[in-house]
Amino acid sequence: MSDDLDIIFAALADPTRRAILAMLLEDDMAVTDVADPFEMSLAAISKHLTILTRAGLISQEKRGRVKWCKLEPDAMRAASVWMQGFGQFDPVNLDAFERFLEAELPKGDGA
Amino acid sequence: MSDDLDIIFAALADPTRRAILAMLLEDDMAVTDVADPFEMSLAAISKHLTILTRAGLISQEKRGRVKWCKLEPDAMRAASVWMQGFGQFDPVNLDAFERFLEAELPKGDGA
DNA sequence: CGCATATTCAACCAAATGGTTGACGATACC
DNA sequence: GGTATCGTCAACCATTTGGTTGAATATGCG
Numbered sequence: 001m002s003d004d005l006d007i008i009f010a011a012l013a014d015p016t017r018r019a020i021l022a023m024l025l026e027d028d029m030a031v032t033d034v035a036d037p038f039e040m041s042l043a044a045i046s047k048h049l050t051i052l053t054r055a056g057l058i059s060q061e062k063r064g065r066v067k068w069c070k071l072e073p074d075a076m077r078a079a080s081v082w083m084q085g086f087g088q089f090d091p092v093n094l095d096a097f098e099r100f101l102e103a104e105l106p107k108g109d110g111a
Numbered sequence: 112m113s114d115d116l117d118i119i120f121a122a123l124a125d126p127t128r129r130a131i132l133a134m135l136l137e138d139d140m141a142v143t144d145v146a147d148p149f150e151m152s153l154a155a156i157s158k159h160l161t162i163l164t165r166a167g168l169i170s171q172e173k174r175g176r177v178k179w180c181k182l183e184p185d186a187m188r189a190a191s192v193w194m195q196g197f198g199q200f201d202p203v204n205l206d207a208f209e210r211f212l213e214a215e216l217p218k219g220d221g222a
Numbered sequence: 223c224g225c226a227t228a229t230t231c232a233a234c235c236a237a238a239t240g241g242t243t244g245a246c247g248a249t250a251c252c
Numbered sequence: 253g254g255t256a257t258c259g260t261c262a263a264c265c266a267t268t269t270g271g272t273t274g275a276a277t278a279t280g281c282g
Contacts, residue, residue, distance in 0.1 A: 009124035013117055044271055065228050065279035073197045083191050086184045155241055176249040176258050
């Protein structure tokens with residue numbers, strides 16, 4: 001569906017959201033912890049997480065009063081498949097990917 | 112660079128623009144011809160093409176009074192590489208891709 | 223119970239987005 | 253030169269987006 005791709009690509013078009021996805025690549029996280037490295041309100045991060053969830057890029061599960069965020073890599077497949085058609089890419093270029101990851105990590109976070 | 116991905120993903124987040132890319136996959140086209148199947152003004156399509164150009168997804172070359180639009184698949188590589196890191200996708204699923212292409216073609220275009 | 227923590231909701235705001243129309247510049251054609 | 257075609261520009265408009273703050277809800281803790 002065209003609409004799915006709309007929402008997925010739109011979700012990926014924001015650097016904060018991509019940084020969140022990169023963080024979740026390492027481990028599941030609570031909303032508060034996701035928000036921690038960013039210089040913006042918790043409410044703003046909460047909105048970003050909603051957008052990522054509606055795009056299917058993450059899922060959120062509430063355990064107790066903590067809502068855990070989990071990467072859902074499947075949702076990216078539709079977008080990935082769509083893109084693959086536009087060129088003969090290196091199937092996976094992990095090296096370049098890692099450089100992107102670094103660039104994506106929230107600034108000012110020393111670790 | 113984070114900024115590049117911003118612009119690329121934002122460009123891909125619009126169904127009209129994805130449809131344009133799909134059209135250009137078949138052949139280079141003049142702006143007027145790109146606009147033809149869409150039910151929106153030429154100016155609107157011109158704006159979309161500018162956005163695609165600034166994202167590096169297409170290039171435009173003026174020959175005479177006709178401006179030719181050409182797909183530039185390389186620009187998608189950065190985005191593709193970024194995405195590949197988020198799962199072990201089928202490297203290329205051409206079958207699913209073709210179904211997407213059909214879904215992406217402008218509606219109401221009988222031909 | 224009473225307080226702290228985790229998260230969202232609601233109202234608001236500035237800026238960006240996607241569209242329109244009409245005028246305009248540049249090129250081609252006769 | 254005059255006219256038609258190709259494409260963009262400028263001004264405008266409605267909607268969406270990404271952020272804020274303050275109040276509200278829900279859970280856990282002593």
